[in-house]
Amino acid sequence: MGIFGPKKEKTKPDFSNVKSGGSSTAPEAPPDLAPTPTSGGTYVVAKGDSLSKIAQRHYGKASEWRRIYEANKDVIKDPDLIYPGQQLKIPAAEKA
């Protein structure tokens, strides 16, 4: 504590209720042709997401959900319960 009292930390705004979406004039790529990322990244959980859906989106396989779960055990207690606004680490896709 300094002579001016405790330093006030600016609280970060809550973006957990942000709604997002999108659309394209191009046709949607078939899921089995969706390219897999070669490098990992982060993903912010949106309403309606599940680990399987996120895995499908990033790896092209819903069955890969466990990889995301394993990488985020510090923030995910129950793999069936993830919350909008949660920031998840997405491990890099395994190279074939």
Add this chain to the structure above:
Amino acid sequence: MHNFRSVSLLLVTCALAGCSRNQSAPPPATQSAVKVASIDLGRAIAADKTVADQTDSFRPADTIYASVKTEGSAASARLSARWTYEGDQVVSESTQSIAPSGPAVTEFHVSKPDGWPEGSYKVEVSLNGAPAGHKEFKVKP
């Protein structure tokens, strides 16, 4: 006879040369790669997914649209938009897998029912995981 053989040889050689030239000719020009041509921001989009009123200044109640124009074709391309606040706080991230066969427009949008906090924002667009451009904007009351 000798002349006939020479002429025949010449014809065969010409024919082979012609074939060889055809084989080495470059393939017809095709657009095999997709690239991001532009990113526009606005409060609304038209039916063709383009932004009608480009702006980089929004109000807290606005829905914010990012319209991404791409060129080229691909069986599959992964277009992502990552929205951040004040440099480091992730607001939202979404991805669309598209199969464009020429120029296309893909829109991403975000809204916040209780209003956007005032400040500086950025949307970063990536294509197949590689950065493809970004736009900065502000929200003012």
